[in-house]
Amino acid sequence: MPDSTAKRKTLLFVDDEQAFLASIQEIFSRMAHGNWDIHTAQNHAQALALLDKQQVDVVVLDIGMPGMDGIQFLQLLGRTHPGQQVAMLTGRMTEENRKESQESGALLFLEKPITPDGFASVFAALDALAGAQPQTGFRGMMRRVGLHEVLQVECLGRKSSVLEIFTGKVRGRIFISDGAIVHAESGTLGGEMALYGLLALRGGEFNLLPYAEPPHRTIEGQWESLLMEAARLSDEGQQAQEPEAIAPPRIEPGEESVAADIESSVCETYIQEIVLCSGTGEVLYEWQSKSLEQQLYLLEQLEQHAAQVGALAPVGRFDRLEILAQDERIVCQVLPDRRVWVRSVRAKEDLA
Numbered sequence: 001m002p003d004s005t006a007k008r009k010t011l012l013f014v015d016d017e018q019a020f021l022a023s024i025q026e027i028f029s030r031m032a033h034g035n036w037d038i039h040t041a042q043n044h045a046q047a048l049a050l051l052d053k054q055q056v057d058v059v060v061l062d063i064g065m066p067g068m069d070g071i072q073f074l075q076l077l078g079r080t081h082p083g084q085q086v087a088m089l090t091g092r093m094t095e096e097n098r099k100e101s102q103e104s105g106a107l108l109f110l111e112k113p114i115t116p117d118g119f120a121s122v123f124a125a126l127d128a129l130a131g132a133q134p135q136t137g138f139r140g141m142m143r144r145v146g147l148h149e150v151l152q153v154e155c156l157g158r159k160s161s162v163l164e165i166f167t168g169k170v171r172g173r174i175f176i177s178d179g180a181i182v183h184a185e186s187g188t189l190g191g192e193m194a195l196y197g198l199l200a201l202r203g204g205e206f207n208l209l210p211y212a213e214p215p216h217r218t219i220e221g222q223w224e225s226l227l228m229e230a231a232r233l234s235d236e237g238q239q240a241q242e243p244e245a246i247a248p249p250r251i252e253p254g255e256e257s258v259a260a261d262i263e264s265s266v267c268e269t270y271i272q273e274i275v276l277c278s279g280t281g282e283v284l285y286e287w288q289s290k291s292l293e294q295q296l297y298l299l300e301q302l303e304q305h306a307a308q309v310g311a312l313a314p315v316g317r318f319d320r321l322e323i324l325a326q327d328e329r330i331v332c333q334v335l336p337d338r339r340v341w342v343r344s345v346r347a348k349e350d351l352a
Contacts, residue, residue, distance in 0.1 A: 009130035010037040010055065013089070014047045014073070015062040020112070031123045036130075044073045051081055057130040061106075063090040063097055071097070074104045085129060085157070089122065095292050098283060107157055110282050121280045129153050131208065147174075147199055147206060148227055148338065152276070152285055155179045155223040160211035165198050167205075172198045175214045181223045183214035191218035192226070199230040224287055225271050228342055231333065272328075275299075275341040284338075299339040302332055 009032075015021050021040040029038055039056070041047040043065065051059070059077065063070035070088060077084050087108035088101045098109045108129060113119040128149050147165065151174070154161055158179035165172050165186075172186030172194060184195035219226070274287040275295045281303075286292060302321055309318040323330040333340040 007131065008035055008037060009057050009127065010039070011058050011060060011126065011130060012039045012041065012047060012050060012056045013060045014041045014044070014065070014070070015089075016042050016065045017062075018042060020062075027119050028123055028126075031120070032127070036127075044068045044076065047073070048080070051077075051084070056084070058085045058087055058126060060087050060089050060126065062112075063088060063092050063101075071100050071104060074101065074106055078105050087126060087129060093283075098286075107153065108284070118280055121278050121282065125149065125278065125282075125284070147201070148231075149284070150206065150208065151176070151181070151223065151227065154208075155181070156285070162209040162212055164207040164209055165201065165205075167201060170198075170201065173214075174198060175211070177211065177213075179223070181219050181221075181226055182217045183219055185214070190216070192221075192229075195219065195226060196230050196233050199227070200233070224274055224285070227276075228271060228274060228340070231338075231340055232331070270346075271342060271344045273341070273343040277339040279335070279337045279339070281339065295341045299332060299334060299341055303334045303339065306334055 011028075013021055013024050015024075021042070025038050025040060028036060032038075039050055041050060044067070047059065050056070061070040061074055065073075068076070070090065074086055074088070077086060086106050087110060088097075088106045089110050089112055090097065091112045093109075093111050101109050108125055110122050110125060111118070113122050147163070150163060153159075154163070154176045156179070160177050163174040163176065165174070170186060172184065172189075174181060174195060175183040181195065184191065184198060186194040186198055189197060273289050273295075274285065275283065275289050275292065276285040277283055277296070277299065281296065281300060283292070283296070289295060302319075306318045319334050321332040323332075328343060328345045331340070331342045331344075
């Protein structure tokens with residue numbers, strides 16, 4: 001039965017393969033538990049006719065279609081239906097197609113699924129995007145769609161909204177203005193500390209609400225860097241399960257100089273490249289990547305060998321690789337819900 005508390009979401013899948021459309025409609029209808037209205041079209045003419053009749057939350061386009069391919073149709077939609085949310089779902093996962101799709105306005109670039117995990121990953125991404133409508137709001141479970149993914153959708157779409165997060169003990173809000181994270185608050189915490197604490201939560205619920213100006217704008221950094229820092233803190237265990245429990249690390253006598261060096265290094269380090277993927281390897285976000293295919297290959301190899309490496313030292317899951325040079329650092333991380341590749345360099349002043 002449909003969930004009466006959930007907003008129904010309308011999606012339009014455009015693909016020239018009727019068999020694939022039938023599979024998508026059957027599988028995603030079952031996953032949505034009646035909360036998706038799924039429409040299909042085999043060409044741009046059928047899709048435009050449907051869009052002229054009703055509003056659709058997300059249009060999902062294949063690239064390899066005859067006559068007018070998916071990227072050309074995406075560009076056409078930008079002129080005829082400005083503001084329409086569009087995701088690309090393709091078997092042609094090339095760097096050229098990905099860049100052209102993003103430059104033409106696609107919010108997601110996803111690989112056509114062939115496994116149950118693949119379908120689940122694509123469903124979660126599209127469900128988050130379809131629900132990212134600040135004027136109506138939506139409610140979700142953090143175990144199903146992560147806060148990181150919701151923030152990515154909001155920021156990539158240059159949206160303005162308030163992400164409200166709550167568990168049994170914690171309630172907080174993250175303010176997004178025109179695609180930028182400008183403020184976060186949770187209990188007595190504010191700014192980046194509240195943001196990192198909220199993103200560290202492993203359970204609870206969230207609402208996406210219409211934007212309201214926060215009492216103060218306390219965050220100025222790029223959202224990509226903020227999410228990467230949150231992932232780093234989470235991986236290193238420097239935050240607790242609830243924001244109120246976050247406390248600065250204890251510094252023993254004689255360690256003051258070491259702590260000062262660490263703080264100085266963090267403050268003078270700048271991110272140069274970012275690749276963020278889903279748990280199944282789909283590229284969710286890329287920034288200034290110079291060798292995307294090699295980075296994705298490295299992340300894939302780490303994922304495949306993580307269990308083997310972890311078994312050699314049975315103290316936990318192996319999920320992180322760091323490569324250090326004199327003035328730069330590469331961090332690779334593979335977790336069940338995401339894969340991350342980051343290259344950072346130290347400021348020139350620090351190298352002296």
